[in-house]
Amino acid sequence: MTAAEIRLSVAIMHHPRRRERIPPLVRDCAPLEARVVTDPDPDGVPSPLRTAKVAWRSIQDGATHHLVLQDDIVLIPGFATQLHRVISSRPGHGISLYSHWDSPQNSYLVRRAAIAGWSFAPLSKSEWTPTQGFVLPVALARELADFLRDIPDEVKDDDEMVVRFCREAGIPVVGTVPHLVDHRFDPTIVGHPGRFHATVFLPSPVLSADYWQFSASAEAALGRRVEPDEKLAYTVQMHRSRCLLRPLRPGTGEPVEHGFGWYWADHCGLVGVAVSDVLDGFENLMETQDLPWRIALEVWAAGYLLGADAVTVRRGGAAGIWPPATVGAVLAEAVMSSWIASGLAEPDADRLDAGDRAALVAVGLAGVAQGWLSGWHTS
Known part of the structure; x- marks a missing residue:
């Protein structure tokens, strides 16, 4: 699939507490048209999962792929161009545009791929899938929405449910190297402790048109680390x-x-x-x-x-x-x-x-x- 064939639907998970972030984030998505999906119960118990359920159903007509972003992020310059190139290289994958800098597994898998010279890192099948920016083909996005529907909002963490869905459905998940998304140094809505930042984020990366090329051998070599056997x-x-x-x-x-x-x-x-x-x-x-x-x-x-x-x-x-x-x-x-x-x-x-x-x-x-x-x- 070429970049020109990608038709991308975008939804931004939003909590009213962060309303000032939406205009610049929507602007930085351009020329992609991002839909803002507001927490349906913002005064209730904090739950990203509650908003994720709506966001994964907010697919624009005619789209081939669906991207869900969270509202506590920043994007690289030229985000839309790079994202189309990323998806055209891995059109059937789940693609994370971020990983947390000290996560026990994914941060190291990303660092290992970067030092080995590869632009994608196969991610863990047991650690939470980073969902600050996550892309799926539309058919799989709809399946994910169905999967999330009956999970109680009190579970809170959508990323824990996404890794379970992808593992059970056999969907390969990779992270971009470098990341296209960074996390703001702000407290999370749920209140997770710690500081939040991307594993490898370049504020203004210079990436050639063929940077995101696919290599089956590299993906197999890197991916062995996350296989159960x-x-x-x-x-x-x-x-x-x-x-x-x-x-x-x-x-x-x-x-x-x-x-x-x-x-x-x-x-x-x-x-x-x-x-x-x-x-x-x-x-x-x-x-x-x-x-x-x-x-x-x-x-x-x-x-x-x-x-x-x-x-x-x-x-x-x-x-x-x-x-x-x-x-x-x-x-x-x-x-x-x-x-x-x-x-x-x-x-x-x-x-x-x-x-x-x-x-x-x-x-x-x-x-x-x-x-x-x-x-x-x-x-």
Whole structure:
């Protein structure tokens, strides 16, 4: 399906508390015509699901695909053009235009795809599907609306229901890399704790017309990580200034958002990486840095493990240096910047100034490069 053949229907989920956001958001959708779907019971118990039920039924006549946006977001410049290109590349997929920067699974899957040089990341089949901006073919959008209809509004979280629907219906779901949508730093209507930001968002990305090209081999390589029969399924997490490995155990009943991870130095051998390999080169790098050793080591380790993992899904025939030609420096920097910003413990974040943060990003990217090269030579 070409971009010209895409006829896109757009609905914006809206709560009256955020009425000032609607005019600029509608304007930034142009030339797409966005319908505003207001919470049918704005004074009731907060429930995105209640509004999502209406939004997924608000499909414009003649549309091939339906996009639902939330009203607490910002869009990239040229949003409509990029979105048409995205959909034409994956016309049968569910497509998320955002992922949360410290989600236990999807944020890492997006970072891994970015460092491996791919413009789409297959997303988790158990973690909530990001719905700040989500696209489905119209037939599937109607099925989703039917699926949501009888779920009590008190369930609240539409994203938890969307991942269940897509999993049960066998719909492949990918996230765009970079994201086309970012979350505002505002409290959520439901009151979820924490700060909200995209995993990899470039305010003004420069993307060629063929940037969103489809690759069955890349999608298969990346997608193995989220399959239930994958024997070595894990993600890497920066949490409270520590680098952790999180084994993925679908079907065990473990809540996706549980707060337990394995410290990298104790368990990296399980993913085929020796502690000595991770540490190699770190001391020499730190001779030129004026950073807290403890924090820098965790960032370096996270970067190393990401690079060593991402190289396993590299493009066929890619050069053995990092980053791959398809990964721009700006994108790689965004990957690491959001990882550090979301993963530092508050006391550490408070004591680091802008220069320290920039130096930490450089340390993390040096770790990625070291892990990439090590993985390249051992793969």
